[in-house]
Amino acid sequence: MVRAAVRCVVVVSGLVMLAVVAAACGGSSSSGGTGALATQGGAVKPTPTPPPQAKVEIADNSFTPAQLTISAGTNVVWEWGGANPHSVQLGGRASDTMTGSGKFEKVFDTPGTTFPYQCGVHGAAMSGKIIVQ
DSSP states (O other), rough: OHHHHHHHHHHHHHHHHHHHHHHHHOOOOOOSSOSSSEEEHHHHHHHOOOEEEEEEEEEEEEEEEEEEEEEEEEEEEEEEEESOOOOOOOOOOEOOOBSSOEEEEEOOOOOTEEEEETTTTTTTEEEEEEEEE
């Protein structure tokens, strides 16, 4: 009789431990990807990693740096500063003309290519290029 009671306590203790571990490891999560993995509908999905980023500053009638070499998959962000209006014209695509602040972004995915660009306000006198490796 004592042996049966001990066995029952061991089984119940084991089930309680299993429930605690399951709740700690496999509980539902509604975190939008704050860690390396996020759960969605019970399935574990990796959190997307943003592409690498490079910056070009636009101010005082120049792009800095005027030439930028990046890896394929890099997001280039042009950021405005200064008092003069500028825009970015890049392969048939153009940003808005902005003064003082603003951003224009493009991801470059094709290795072995070069993308010349220029200011839509100042033309070839204010130009640069992106080299994708």
